[in-house]
Amino acid sequence: MEDILRPIYQERASQLNTLGILLVEKKQRSSQTTDSFDAILLMIVKEADQHVYTKHYSYDDKKAAMHIITELQLQEWILLGSNRKIFEWLHHSKILFDRNEYVANLKKELEEFPFHGRKIKMGLEFAKLIRRYVDGKALFENKQYLDAYNYVVHSLHHLARLAIIENGLHPELTVWQQVKQIEPEIYKLYVELVVSEETLEQRLELLFLASEFLIHSRTNIGSSHLIDVLSKKEHWMFSEIMSEPELMPYSVDMSVLLEYLIEKHLLEIVNVETKGQGVFHRCYRVSQKLS
Incomplete structure (x- = not known):
């Protein structure tokens, strides 16, 4: 197969702009690693x-896909976990071309998973977890059980991914298989939610209680990256937080995350005067107890 595809990639390998070329071949008929290609x-x-x-290319009775991605896009996928296939592709690929060992070093970094990179990824997963958990609980309290169920499934998924990252691994597509070995308690919660014979209301009620403890136990490590960044200044306006480059990936989950951390006494409100009588800018700072 490599010989068939060589004319497609050979010209690009000679271009200075090209950092690396990798080939991922389908090993099993039922495998989805290569997206059916x-x-x-x-x-x-x-x-x-x-x-x-x-x-997309066809040859004989087979098909292949070529993806040209920028280094910036690759780093974004790795940081945000927004394209989970990329981890499988990098892990299972054969290196066809590697300029200055760019791909080899990238693979090594992914295997070692430096702690700073883990802290950022844990922060992003924790923010998503809190958003799904808070929204799901609100729906549950309004007796919107089916919608609450959907949010709880997503929150458990983020909790599972957080636990995997905490253990120094990258979440794969088979997250529940991973978490079954690493954090069986989270796996059991998920199984109870989807297969229990109790009513949906009872399942959700029990799950919110159990999840609260598991989330609380990970609050410090899940918020560590955000706390580190916010510690750099006395206090922050919300617009400053959202425009801080290192915090931009938190995106729409930031507001809910800040309120949760205030509730847990990790952050505090600072009221700063405005020109309006009795109206203040609502600013945020790391709790004085932590400094």
Whole structure:
């Protein structure tokens, strides 16, 4: 297969803009690693007009997909976990071209998973977890049980991913298989939610109680990255937090996360005077107890 695809990637390998070229071949008929294709050709470039450019090819009775992605897009996927296939592709791929060992170093970094990178990813998963948990609980209290169920499933998924990252691993597509070995308590919660014979209301009620403890026990490590960044200043306006480059990935989950951390006494409110009588800017700072 490599020989068949060589004319497609050979020209790009000679371009200085190309950092690495990888080949992922389908090993099993039922495998979804290659998105139903027989092969994935992954090209990483320094920069391009489009962050992701894809072409599909046919040869004999087989098919292949070529993805050209920028280094910036790759790093975003790795940080946010927004394209989980990328971890499988990098792990299972054969390196066809590697400029200055860029791909080899990237694979090594992913295997070692440096602690700073883990802290950021744990923070992002924790923010998503809190958003789903808080919204799900509100729906439950309003007796919207089916919608609450959907949010709880997502919150458990983020809790599972958080536990996996905490253990120094990258979450794979088979998250529940991973978490079954690492954190069986979270796995049991998920099983109880989806297969229990109790009413949906009873299942959700028990799960919110159990989840509260598991979330509380991970609050310090899940908020560690955010607390570190907010410790750099005396206090922050919300607009300053949202425009801070290191905190931008938290996006729409930030507001709910801040309120949760205030409730847990990790953050405090600072009221700063405005020109309006009795109206204050609502600012945020790390709790004085932590400093």
